[in-house]
Amino acid sequence: MKLLTLNFLTCAVKTCKTSASSFPLHPRDSELEIVEAEINVQFLQNILPRLMWEELGGLVNELGLPSLPPTAPLPSALVESKLQAPESDTTGLNIEKLEVPSQVARDLHRVLLETCIMSGGLVCGNCGHEYKVLEGVANFLLPAHLV
């Protein structure tokens, strides 16, 4: 499960959802894996304002990954211009200005969309219930006493 998903997940127990301490869920004994995916800067720019930046930063730290910047980058910081000749140009003389994903964008892409929890648990900070992740699939089915 990619880390971006955690931005939209909380405890499945009804009484927990309204409690601030149930979000985000806390990863426990996570086994992480990088699943490479093509970067889409526009997608990142669009998703940026929907991220709970502080909470995501906390999660990234809990997982022992490189820290996120303290504040969310501006969408404009996700692209940079680069001067280079187009591939079709064999003379190398027709230099053009190209927009390419910035390092900030590549870092964000790596942590949100390529870093996946393959196994472990996700723990609710309110009730303490742990949801299992197995083979990259998080399971939120509740035992009868919690429904």
Next chain:
Amino acid sequence: MADDKNRGEAYESQHVHAVYEEIASHFSSTRYKPWPIVERFLEELPDGSVGADVGCGNGKYLAVNSKVFIVGSDRSTNLVKIAKSHSPHSAIVADNLSLPHPPKSFEFAISIAVIHHLSTPERRIEAVQAVLELLRPSSSSGSDHGGRALIYVWALEQKESRRGWDEGHEQDVMVPWVMKGKKDKGDKQRRKEERRASEQGEKKGIEQSGDKTFLRYYHLYRKGELERDIDAAGGRVVESGYEKDNWWAIAVPKAES
């Protein structure tokens, strides 16, 4: 009441969840064409919208628009394993009456061919409520339109279909799913077996010449019933209609007064 709830749950566990878990890969191989109304709804979303697909099955609708982000959920682990391959989206195992999402956080939600699997009126209304709860409410200034949900259920009125149900037929039915065995047999023979399976009301295990029949529970919606359920669940219907054997509605949470 608590008893009713448990009975509904136990019933669905046997006649819906267990069946999908078993037929997952076969079911999945037959579910590739998205319904036009659902496709349109997903394609018209602004880029970067975030939403949920409640009862996502094999993730057929996760393949429609890769410019939005969808968290799909389903009861069946086997189906979620198939669904999670659709980039950039995500899929989790969850019950549609206990969804693990922060309330009022999504710009859209879809629940396609799911709510008709719940076996009591109360549970169906609760399921609609659970979908509506996910949606961001509209702002009082009107600058933010708020989230919308598309709900799709099987119709009772489908006399043109192979099943031939129509007005006046029993609404709670068991529908066979035939997993073809090695030998290919004629339609007539299969239908005879399906009918027999229905009569016997067995869940599974009817094996003849390699075919296996599974029965799934459905509540077939009659005209206007989906709209009534949405109203009872605290929603307002924005648009609704009929599309090839199904009733559908686009709904928003009612403005809080």
